Amino acid sequence: MPNVVVCVKPIPDPRHWDRLFLDPETGVLKRAGIPPALNPLDKNALEVALQLKERFGWEVTVVSMAPPDTTKALREALAMGADRVYLASDKALAGADTLATAYTLAQLIRKKASPFHLVICGNISLDGSTSQVPAQIAHYLGIPHITHATHVETEDGQLFTITMNIKKGELVFRCTTPFLLAVTKDVNLPRLVNVMGIIAAETKPLEVIDARELELDLDKVGLKGSPTRVRGLFIPEIKRRREILTGEPEEVAEELLNKLHEAGVL
């Protein structure tokens, strides 16, 4: 059965981020008690896949790398309509940066979800906000990638026309499968999970896979396989500056624009 792969990331539910807590002693970010949720853009990615499934009869396979207690969030992907989930979960994978994450996910896709027509990702995760993993997965899979996608069109499910938002304008790409696509929220409005989907999801397969089964090179995963390190975390001061400017219109306008430029918002 032709296959479309969707990569998702469970993140601490953004509705509860006010509960995030930075331990001043250890500098470690505490997220205890915040339930996991699917990264919002991953739902847009899943929606693209589900629409392709409805048109071409493809199966939708969801892959993820996360601690095992995130299956609750992954179940939501099944309730939306995905056919199965593979979750790479292992102590050896902890502490991975984007490179190690991409390597692991690419290996998971190779082992469990190949062959595939398309790999689809959300363009950016709300918590890490790097937007680096999609292109790096594509590198490890040896396929082209297109990120920042706002429109996805295809007649036959092989040749795709993808619009990439590059802010100042748009680039239109043509690409034949297989390739990797990372989508923005403009691409669609993800369907809501309904009661029938929730009931159906209960019996769909959700498989947790460890590092050994994935035959990973353990030097390339987890903290060990991550070139970057977090040296520290801090909470930015968000005090308002309350600088009051007075004077003739011409002068204050000039002064204000200079200040705005310094603040990096012009």
Next chain:
Amino acid sequence: MKEHEGFWVFIEQIEGKISEVGLELLSKARELADQKGTYTAAILLGDFSKEDAKKLTHYGADKVFLFSDERLNRYCCLAYSRLITPLVEREKPEALFMGATPLGADLAPRVAAQLETGLSAHCVDLRLGEDGILEQIVPGFGGTMMAVIICPEKRPQMATVMPGVFKKSESHKKGEVIEEEVTLSGEDFIPEAVEYRTKKQKTVPLEGANVVVCGGYGMENEENWKLLEELASVLGGAVGATRPAVDEGWAPEEVMIGQSGKIVRPKLYIGAGISGVMHHVVGIQDSDIIVVINKDPGAQFFEVCDFGVVGDAEKILPALIEKLKERFSS
């Protein structure tokens, strides 16, 4: 690690036009290189002459590596990465920066993966730590948290940096342009970029707008309201309104901001003729920068602003519009 030297910048261009962010990064690279006593370099791809490339030396580049080819004028990730990665492997810079723009965010991770090195995203600052390692400051959790990222072993240290955080500056150091050979075949241009479209200048929707210009009852009349629209269009932003302004009929209800309207989180919010009651403030308080223009120095709104202008919006706004137009045209 001694053999890795130099701070490099990828110069982004769109359809042959060089983006500001590359120049901004060059000035930062210059600063870091001077601190460390090393050199800076720029990578430029596209349909450029040696003279074009030479101009980058005015912005702080000691070396400019130029891949001159018409086909490279339009971005293609595989083609770009297949030229940049071997060059970096050959020259061994200690750091490589790109803009945290869509193109930079598309290209940098692929190059980093090819080089098997670390990359940090959307940096808002770069600095050298006491140990000489590059510290990259990145926002996480929607900016509620900042992280200091380092890449202790692998080289180059790579980062994408938000546009606008550094200032471009001209320096008069002399530099050289090194022309590189473009060895690419058609298979390298995948996916194929078939078209570039500039965006139509339509009004930006309030949600997601980077700039929101908002007016209140103090705008006094419909004539003055047009100033807000003009300012928003110069800034590429959207116009919002308070409830009293909507009730006056100066703006449609869809653009009402506040408790019973929309919540906005722009990078820049400018509020004119607004007293700053709770109903409105809750709709804008997560903006990065809040500018308040009000003729009443005692207006409550000044208490939550970053920059407050005491003055008549009717006079301040035209001055702002004129000065912005001057800046953008130069």
Next chain:
Amino acid sequence: MDFTIPEKLELLRKSVAEFAEREIAPLVEDMEKSGEFPKQLIPKLGEMGLLGLVTSPDYGGNGMGFLARAIAIEEISKVSAAVGITLQVHHMGCWPIETFGTEEQKKRYLPKLAREAIGACSITEPSGGSDVFGMKTTAKQEGDYWVINGRKCFATNSHIAETFVIVARTGEDAKGRPAFSAFIVEPDFEGFSIGREENKVGFRGAYSGELIFNDCKVPKENLLGKEGEGLKIALATVNRVGRPGMASISVGLCYASLEEATKFSKERVLYGKPISNLQAIQFLLADIFSYAEAARWLNYRANWMMDQGLPCDTEMTLAKYVATENAFLCARWACEVHGGYSCILEYPVQRYLRDAWVAIPSGGTSQVAKIVLARHVLKNF
């Protein structure tokens, strides 16, 4: 004892909350102003599976059950109690058909009600609601029809329902007391019409209107249950579906009050600090939280018992009484946190107060509930 909410019900809560935010929240202001129910919402409620929550899969529903229903109505009512009551009374129109109906009746009505049509159950008359013997509407058998005369009032979903379960007097029992029977009525039956629509202080956007029976001809196969079982059907529906429905709406209002009050207290600055720093405000928040939790868990227990097939009439009444009263208190406290802002229509807390006020007499006043509870106490303690 296990108070863990199952994973699938947590997912249901999240999904319904997203649905309410996306599809219902933008409609609330208009519902408040016009008092009209947005009909375009009905197929969407069907697609979400909310119309079919208590209908079994055999008849086109999903049968997720009463605890699921409690959670769904709670989340809907956090955004709009008016949509909450529309949905809850719809379920009151489905459940008696599945529980007491014939195979033909179930096949004829339930699949449509589970997908795309709104149902209703109407008992109250101008002469009384809880005083069931005061019901004056009559039904007489004439050939192949029952001919119904009389009127129902405060009938929820009056103007949008495609099926009404109603109860009418059909004679006397052996002891000479009035006997009642239940019927399934469709709006296009001859002699049936919809009367006036009430202009309510709360639940604005949910219809409460009159049903008028003027020699209304109901085919005899539309008798629900046996002749003379009307009272049993009506009471079972009110006790087991109506009261937990009102309780669920009220729990939603409790939490809506809690969220709005907390949010406001963190944003509102007085004396240079957010008012959430003031103990006087903290006490109000603590009260809202306590009363909300108490209402929620009484309601979950009663609905869980219903799902287990346990007798639960007392627990349902208890949940309804406590939840509706608590919703009013929570809304009032939330208004106190808001101070003068609670008087402004832009702030939703005043709506919660009005909705909670209407929830109290719906499905029987608190005094009626207390009679039921006192009877239980005197018998069992």
